[in-house]
Amino acid sequence: MDRDTRDMLLETASRFFAERAGKDIVNGVEKGVWPADLWKEIEEMGLPLIAVPEEQGGVGGTLADLMALLRVAGEYAVPVPVAETALANLLVAAAGGKPAGGPSTVALGELSFQGNRVSGKVARVPFAGVAERFVSIVTAGGTSTLVVVPREAVAIEDTPSHAGEPYGTVTFDGATPEFSAATPISAERALELAALARTMQMAGAADKVLATATEYCKQRVQFGRPISTFQAIQHMLAELASYVAATIASAESAARDADEGGLEKGGSFSIAAAKTQGSDFAHRIAALSHQSMGAMGFTHEHILHHYTRRLWVWRRDFGSESFWGEKIGESYARAGKDELWPALSESRYAA
Numbered sequence: 245m246d247r248d249t250r251d252m253l254l255e256t257a258s259r260f261f262a263e264r265a266g267k268d269i270v271n272g273v274e275k276g277v278w279p280a281d282l283w284k285e286i287e288e289m290g291l292p293l294i295a296v297p298e299e300q301g302g303v304g305g306t307l308a309d310l311m312a313l314l315r316v317a318g319e320y321a322v323p324v325p326v327a328e329t330a331l332a333n334l335l336v337a338a339a340g341g342k343p344a345g346g347p348s349t350v351a352l353g354e355l356s357f358q359g360n361r362v363s364g365k366v367a368r369v370p371f372a373g374v375a376e377r378f379v380s381i382v383t384a385g386g387t388s389t390l391v392v393v394p395r396e397a398v399a400i401e402d403t404p405s406h407a408g409e410p411y412g413t414v415t416f417d418g419a420t421p422e423f424s425a426a427t428p429i430s431a432e433r434a435l436e437l438a439a440l441a442r443t444m445q446m447a448g449a450a451d452k453v454l455a456t457a458t459e460y461c462k463q464r465v466q467f468g469r470p471i472s473t474f475q476a477i478q479h480m481l482a483e484l485a486s487y488v489a490a491t492i493a494s495a496e497s498a499a500r501d502a503d504e505g506g507l508e509k510g511g512s513f514s515i516a517a518a519k520t521q522g523s524d525f526a527h528r529i530a531a532l533s534h535q536s537m538g539a540m541g542f543t544h545e546h547i548l549h550h551y552t553r554r555l556w557v558w559r560r561d562f563g564s565e566s567f568w569g570e571k572i573g574e575s576y577a578r579a580g581k582d583e584l585w586p587a588l589s590e591s592r593y594a595a
Contacts, residue, residue: 245305253309254316257291261320270550273323274408278374283324287345292329296337307437308503310334311444315495318448321550323409325349325371327441332379332392335434338507339390339427346376348392351414352435352562355391357382360424362391362416370561372400373410377422381431388430391421407553428508436512438562439519440498446522446558447495449551450529454488456548457481457533460540477536484532487525494518513575516568523565526555 245253269279286292295310296302310330317326325347332350333343353366362382369378378393397419405411429437458481461472471477498518501511530552534541541548559565576584 245303245309250305250309250312253294253305254312257289257313257316258319260285260289261316261322265320265322265324267547267550270321270323270547273410274404276410279324283347286324286326291326292333292348293343294330295334296343300337300342302333302337302343306503307334307507308499311440311499311503314441314444315448318445318554319452321449321452321547321554325375327445328370328375331438331441332377334437334507335379335381335390335427335429336392336423338429339425341390341392341423341425344377344392347371347374348377348379349375350434350438351378351380351393351416352431352438353380355380355382355416357384357389357391357424360420361418362393362421363418365413365415367413368403368405368411368561369414370405371410372412372414373402373404378414378416381427381429381434383431388427390423390425390427390429392423393419393421397421405557407550407557409557430508433508433512435562436515437502437507439568440495440502440511440515442558442561443495443515443518443522444499446526446555447492449555449558450488450491450522450526453529453533453548453551453555454481454484456551457484457536457541460537464537464540480532480536484529484536487529487532491522491525491529494521513572516571519563520565520568520572523559523563523568526559530555 264282264285269282272279290303291313293302294305294313295307298304314327328349329347332348336343349369349371351366351369353364355362355364376395378398381388381390393416399415399417401413402410403412461477461481462470464471495518498511498514501514503510505511533548533552537548540546
């Protein structure tokens with residue numbers, strides 16, 4: 245979609261999330277209450293289908309449109325699987341299928357596919373507790389195959405995340421998919437796209453954390469003046485702002501590279517770099533924000549934990565900083581010592 249249309253969509257989504265995905269909804273999900281009305285409205289807006297072509301029942305947007313939406317979702321700690329369902333729908337569409345309605349999620353791990361049966365186990369599957377279907381990509385004989393497995397065909401062990409969302413371990417014991425097809429998207433690429441989605445959500449959440457901490461420090465008065473005027477607090481906020489800025493910049497660059505390079509392979513290095521940096525900075529952003537807000541930042545009544553706990557969870561989802569850092573190191577090791585400096589100095593991020 246063009247820039248004006250995207251801006252209108254993002255503005256509409258921002259207003260909607262602000263009005264409908266507030267503190268009570270987030271806390272309710274953590275207590276096991278599924279916000280059916282919120283999800284229904286999200287589907288009616290077409291948000292989970294934003295990157296699906298119109299001829300396959302979608303909105304007809306691009307990968308960049310989807311990632312921009314996920315940053316907005318991260319800014320509001322939206323506690324439903326917008327990212328997971330949108331990514332699952334995108335993968336289904338890339339394999340020539342037409343996405344079904346309802347919440348879906350991606351189960352990316354070591355699965356086998358033989359005789360039209362899916363087997364294996366995937367841990368820490370986001371929103372496994374509420375997903376109606378699980379989308380994965382398996383590799384057999386050098387061919388990538390997308391499989392969509394209905395909820396009733398799997399076994400789910402609920403293991404809520406530290407943010408209280410319904411994560412779980414999903415076991416595929418000879419499960420029969422409701423849809424399967426060859427796909428140009430490899431299992432490795434699907435993981436990259438999932439990591440990019442999380443990176444954009446982390447960018448949105450980090451931005452909200454900075455705004456929340458800064459506003460609190462401006463309003464909180466101690467010894468007759470706002471604590472934002474104290475040098476120690478100013479140093480904390482400055483350091484926090486630097487981590488947030490780096491997280492946002494790397495996420496936006498990765499999203500742009502992925503979109504420009506194409507769905508099947510674009511921006512692999514940028515995604516790995518952004519997820520490495522975003523995951524590494526997540527715990528620093530959380531620590532500094534809580535420290536700058538003092539006791540108030542540690543209370544359950546305040547919204548800060550809605551974002552910081554998700555940063556803790558998202559930093560591990562679809563590969564931690566160690567996982568993606570190793571990927572980068574391995575790629576340079578394979579290329580050889582003579583390629584390292586040219587690759588770094590010729591990068592547009594080196595200037």
